[in-house]
Amino acid sequence: MKKFSSRIIAVILAIVLVFTSALPISAKSFATNSLLTTDVGPSNWMSGIKDNTSLSDITIPGTHDSGTQNVDLPIWSKTQTLSISEQLNIGIRYFDLRLEHVSDVYYNAQIVHGSSNCWNSGGGHLTLYEVLEDMYAFLDRNPSETVIVSVKQDYGNDINALANDVNTLIDLRSNYWFTGSYTPSLGSVRGKCVLATRISEVGRGISLSWGDQGSDGGAVDSGWMKVQDRYKMSPSSKWSNAAKPMLDEKKPNGVWYVNFMSTTGGGISGVEPNAATMKGYFRTYEMMNNKCYGIICLDYADEDLTSKIYKANDLVAKAQADSEKGQYYYRLNLNTWDDVPSSWQSVSCRLYYKTNNGTGDVKSVLLFDQTDAYKGYAFVSAVTNNDFTGYVDGFPIKVEMSFHWTNNDGVGIDQRLYVGNGPDDNLTMIGKSTVRYTNSTNSSTGFSADASTYPQIKTISFVDKSDLNIAVPAVASDSVNTYTLKYSIRDQYDVKWQDDSASLSADADYPGITFSRNRLLVDKNANDIAPNTSFNVYAAYNSANGVLRSSPRRITVSPNKIPYKFVNYNGDVLQQGSDYSGVTPQYTGETPKREPDENGHYTFTSWTPLSPLSVKNNVYTAFFTVNKHLVSKTVVQKAATCTESGISTNYCTCGYSWTNVTHATGHNYITVHKDPTCTEDGYNKEVCRVDGDVKTNTVLPATGHDTKNAVKGEYVASSNGENGYIPFYCPVCNEEIVSMRKYDTVNWSAYYDAVGVVNGIMADSDYSSYNSEYVAEFEAAVAAARSIENDESKNNLQSNIDEAANQINKAVADFCSKIGVNYYTLNFVFDNGVSRKLTYKEGTAVSNIAVPANTATVMTENTHTIYRWGTIATVTQNKTYVESSVTKPHTFNTFISPDIEHTGKCTEDVTVEHRCICGYSYTENNGKGTIHDWGEWTSNGDGTHTHHCLNDNSHTETDACVINTETHACVICSYKLNVSNYEYYIEISEKLLNSDSKKYSPEALEKHKAVVEKAKEDFNNADTQAKIDNISSALSVSCMNVMMTTRYYHVKFSYVIDDETVVEVTSSDDLYDSSVTFEIPSDVLQNRIVEKWTLYNADTDTITRCAENVTSLTFNVSDNAEYIAYIKTENSDASQKSTVTLLDNDGRVTQTLEIENGEYSITVDGATLTMTSGDKVYTFTAKNVAFRKVTGFSTDNAPVPDMISVSSDITINTLYT
16 A cells, blocks of 8 residues: 555656656767677677677666666656667667566566556566566577676565575576676677676676665776666766766776666656756767777667667777778767757768778778658757767778758767777877858768878888797708798888888898898808808888888898718719818818829829818819820730731830720732733732732733644543543643544534523523413423433433434424424634523513623733624524634823832832733832931920931831930920929918918928928929829828818907997907908997997907097908907987997897987886887887796896986896796
8 A cells, every 4th residue: 555655646746747847858869880880780789799708898788777668657767668678679788677576476576666566568567577588589589699687676575585586587498597696708698698686685697786876976886896876966967977987987897887877866857857868968978989888777768879889899899990901990970069950851971091001092981871851860969979980991081971951050060080900099080170051051071181190101020029040951952941021011000001012131141041022031052151140130111201120130040061072083972071161171081093094194183172161162073183194115916007007005104004006008019910821811910019919900811722723632542431532732832622622422512502492491581471381391301301311321322312402402492382482592602612502582682681701801911802792682593603802012101091100218119110001011110219317306295206207207216205304304305394283382382381370280381391392302303294293293282281271260349339338249250361341330320439449369468459430340360359349429419318228138238229318108018118208219129038038127136117217328137037
């Protein structure tokens, strides 16, 4: 009854207030856009937020007394016009649920506001069960969202029963709940309700609970939670003293902020008027997107302000500006400060930007386009302050707005455009403008970014600043080791410069080290760099304002040892090893040898090249001096003949032998003559009198027996079965002419003539093509007739022989008749009576007849006889050809065959050869030849000399030279021994012996002196080239051994600033007499002068002044020494600037900067220390040390302070662990 009476009183008061209050009306504000605007809206705005975001670090719109859409006594109990579902759909995610345990409602828990009951749309009690089911349904539709449910007992006495009601409902649908006591990340509670209990008896959930705050005051800070719930203050006081101060704060990460915009005003005017005033204040509040506001609870929540809250989440949005891709984050703030025209039509806004860090193409993005009259009107409401944020692929340069209304009212809007690399950056205002219209308009207006705010390159730095050790490919490798030195070029907004055209360079040139864009390339030639050599690499960018260069990155080279070889002349490896570049390898093996060859014998002189080891110089080849052979003995293996060359072997004193070929001597022809006889041919021959070779042979045919005048001899009786006969003899030679014998028995000539015809037929090429039957008959008949040859009982009778001949002739006649071909016999009768019969078929041409050769020409001392046949004709019959002859006297010395005169030589007589055209000749001796006439001896250049016969240059004599050991020349000819190598090495030896004792090893010089003395002694007795060459070789080897002992000296360079700061620049070991240049770095000399240079000689422990005010020094190395340059700061700057030196853990200088005197604030970020005074910023970066971490910096044995006064030089030490 009490609760009912209270509600009646409240209704009466509400009625009174309705008639006594004038409620202000506010237009709906335009929804602020942000990084969440892409594909999200009120129902799923959390989908645009990163999963790992803590729930306490999200700006969340909430409602105060969320369930009071329908409530008793609405004038002071109603705080919302929307149902729970409608609130969820406009973006509300925090719900302030006030509860009462009532046993007659579903699940015993109903929604109340104090003593006022809340009702559902059906007129029944609004229960917690109903509210939760609406939330579950929303989460099913929008699984990306989470809902924070705050529960509080607002009426009733049984809090334990209420706590049990809450737990029962949670357990009923536990899969929709997160009830942990810790703050979860958004990703872990998407699709769930998060319990934020103000009822400790529930026993679970996040304890977001606070006591009644009531009247004036600010927010209450509980450490992990801060709440402002001052509900009894006037709207202006609450806004100024409670709500706005909390909005202005920077909320710490992980701390819950809950800020209520609700108030009763401290009187009885009711909730709605106060809510309208508070919303007006909040609508004009500049709510930035680069900070978190926590939970903001509204009375009379609407979509406009709700979206303004949840879109202030750029910090935790999934989509972020990527400064690496040249994207810029923008914030356009629009503050409308004048009334709006009642005839509003539309408004739109477009942002223009330039790609490629503001240097590329112009593009634009439409921020909003409100053509709807109501929304346009809402946008320019006199009570709005809106942010439009996002990012673009370039630098914003211009904002353009268009307006359209028709009456004469006006509008005023302040516009400000900010830019940065992201929402968490301190944004820079790049442009602003004020729009002011006092009459109707349909126009556009805009403003551009200040040109001075356009991006400019600010820094270039290596991404990895640590020291880099680089390896070098092996000497035999053609590969290239690539090291990517990533650098970052950024503008004043810390956005990466997209025109990535920086270049790398080193502080000096090194072999094998090159650069290609951001890559350091190392090839095998870098093995020529000394081990552990370090140098600096810089990234530089050429801009319109000059060259911007990064801090250096230290590079240390780790070269490989270079394999080397000592090889003989033919490539045979004698010794091999490996060492670093610059070292001269020492050969310790046996002296190289080279066997003699056709060019001479060899003496080892030196190794070539005579230079230290390098990539291109790693093979040392033995160099030999060649000496021509001296012939000590000649052995003839084969003497030269007329037609074949001779072979002889020469032997040198060195043991080498070689074969000489003696050309053939050629024939020595003489003419030999023999007269022919009756039976034997004679001849005229040119015969070599040495080997008997016949050059020409003219046959003189036998004369034949004189048959005409043959003399008949006595009868020779038969004997041994042979017939008797009468012999006839030649009257010339008295020999029997056998052919003239007259036998007293048979004659076979006719028979064999017949057989000859048969043989001729069978030899004919056409014989095989004749009819085989005819051929068989023919051959059978011939065979039968020829059987008489073996039949001794018949062949002794002439008649039998004649019969056989007739049978053969008949067989031939029959065969020819059958085949239709005639065969005839050609009888060739020679001059001596001998005949030769040949058988050919009729029609055989002359060219196919094998005409016998005529009798050979017969030559006598005075005449020659030539034999010929008569004209040979085509075969048409049996025919006899008789040989004829003609005899004529010799004709000598004709045009065709002239006489030949042979002049006399040292070894031959003078002759004349008389020749006839028939080939006959004879030789006439006209006198004796000459004797040798020897010329002068001439040198052969090999220790021998030769003289030639003046009559015949081919006649020579060679002998060994006779050497005078004083002149080293032959006493007979012009030959001189070659002593140039000896003289060359004597000259080098004298220079070595007279050189500075610091340059070479004393022991080596002493040994060399002994070698030189012995060489001079041996030279005075040398009478051959081989001896001279051996002496030169010994000198060469000894010189090489001395030069390989060239000594190294340690040289160091440092400089001293103002007699206090000592900086070591370089320290190295260098060869004696090598040229070295030391130069003071240019940055060190800024505002400083060089006073002097001193030289400390470590060998003599003395200091001398070696130069005055020069910035570099060049000298030749001769001692172990340290060169020190003394530098003074100029007086004009000394009182205004000081030097700050950063040291590493070993006290070595890492960085030195000269800065202006003054007060500096110090900030430390890891390995970087920054000193700042106004616009002067100096950055020091500690050196990275292997296996150590930078933990801080100290000065004067104490940690560096936050502020430091600089009036003199300061040393800062790096602290490591």
